[in-house]
Amino acid sequence: MATNTATQTLIIGGGIVGxxxxxxxxxxxxxxxxxxxxxxxxxxxWQQKLQQRDARVFALSIASIELLKEVGAWQLIAQSGRKANYTQMQVWQQDGRGELNFGDDRVPQLLGSMxxxxxxxxxxxxxxxxDDVKEYLTLIAGHKxxxxxxxxxxxxxxxxxDNGHKLQGKLLIGADGRGSLVRREAGIGLDTLDYNQTAIxxxxxxxxxHKATARQLMLPTGTLALLPLADVTEQDKANPQHWQSVVWSLPRNRALELLQLNEEDSEETADTLRRELAAASQYALGDIEQLESIASFPLNAQQAKHYVKDNxxxxxxxxxxxxxxAGQGLNLGMLDVSALVEILNEDYQRSSGRCWGELATLRRYERTRRPHNSVMMHSFSLMNWLFAGDFAALRPVQQLRSEGMYRVGKIKPLMRFFTNKASGL
Structure with missing residues (x-):
C-alpha cells in the first residue's frame, strides 16, 4: 500500500555532492x-571495499576540504589516513619549453588532497x-x-x-549525476560537447x-595526469609515495587499442601497456613497476540550460x-553546495522562516554559480583544444603555446592567483 511522507527538502542522489x-x-x-x-x-x-585500492581519486581543493570539515566528514577521512596530500603541482608539455609549477618547495603548503x-x-x-544530524536527516536507500x-x-x-511510497517536499534538489532524472523530468535542456576522447x-x-606532487603532462594526443595515491598496505607504507592514479586522455580509437591489449590478459600485453604509459609520461617517475584497476570513460562536457525552476x-x-x-569536477559541485546553502539560509532568515526555496532565491543561486561553471567548462575545453588534436599540432600554435607557458611560469603573482583559483579560494 502506498504511503505519503512530507518534508521540507528532498534531495535525489546519494553521491558525494548530494x-x-x-x-x-x-x-x-x-x-x-x-x-x-x-x-x-x-x-x-564498507571494509571489503576499503581493502581494495581504487585507481580513481578526487583532487579535493582546499575549499572542498573545508566544506567536508564543516559537515564532520574530513575529520574521519584524516583519521583513516586514506588520503594523499599534495603540496606541489607540475604541468608541462611534450613538444615545447616552459612548465608551470604550483606551490613552494622551500616552504610546502597544502594545495589539496587526493x-x-x-x-x-x-x-x-x-x-x-x-546524533547531531539524524533528527533532521532521513535516508531512503535502495529505491529508485x-x-x-x-x-x-x-x-x-x-x-x-519504485516501492509505491510517495514523498512530498517544498524544495526538490537534483544531485543525481550527469544522466539526471530530475533534470529530464523537469524538461531542462542540456548543452553538450563531445571531445571524441576516452580516458584510461x-x-x-x-x-x-611522487614527493607529494600532482603532475600533468600535455601531450598531442591528450592529457596525462599522474596523481598521488594513498599508501594502503603495510608494504606500501614501508616504502611510501610510489603509488599514483593515472588519468590518460586519448583519441577514442587509440584508447580502444590499449584497452584491448589489457583484455588479452597476458603478461606480454600487460608489459606493453606499462611500457606505453611509461614512455608517454617521459619516465617522469622512472619505470612503472605495477599496474592495476584499469577502467575507462568517454570524455565530454555538458551544462544544463537552466539550473532552477519553481521548487x-x-x-x-x-x-x-x-x-x-584540471580535476575540478567534484570541486565545482562542492562550490554549488556552499553557495546554495548560504543563499537558502539568507532568505530563510530574512523572511523569519517563512520563505524556503522560493524561485527568486533559487535564481540568485543560478546567477552565482552558472556563469562561473561556464567559464571553467569553456576554459578546460580551450586548454584541451590548444594542446591536443590537429589544430594543436600546427607549428605556430606550438610556438605560441610554448612561449605562453614559459612566460606565465615566470610571473609569480599570476602563478599564485592560479594556485588560489585551483584551491577554490
Missing part, C-alpha cells in the same frame, strides 16, 4: 530527506548516522525514483518511488616517489560536467 548538501542542511536544523537508489552498505561491505571516492562516501555516510509531480509553488514536488584510468606503482534546483554533475584535465 550527501554533503544533506548534511549541511541538517546541521542547520533544516528537515531533509535524501533518496539514494543504491542500497545502504553494511560495515562489513582521496578515493568510496573513502569520502564512507565518511559522509558515517556522519549521516550521527519513478516519477515526479509538481503540485504548485506552495506544496512543491511529489516524488514516486588505472593505478600504477612507480620506480621513483527545483540542480547541483553538481546534474547541472554541469567538465573535462577532467
Amino acid at each position: 550527501v554533503t548538501l544533506a548534511l549541511k542542511l541538517a546541521l542547520q536544523q533544516q528537515k531533509v530527506t535524501l533518496i539514494d537508489a543504491r542500497p545502504e552498505l553494511s560495515e562489513l561491505q 582521496v578515493e571516492p568510496f573513502v569520502i562516501e564512507q565518511a559522509l555516510y558515517q556522519r549521516m548516522a550521527a 525514483v519513478t516519477m515526479l509531480d509538481w503540485l504548485g509553488t506552495q506544496q512543491g514536488y511529489q516524488v514516486h518511488l 584510468c588505472c593505478a600504477i606503482k612507480t620506480e621513483k616517489p 527545483l534546483v540542480l547541483v553538481g554533475d546534474a547541472a554541469h560536467g567538465v573535462h577532467p584535465l
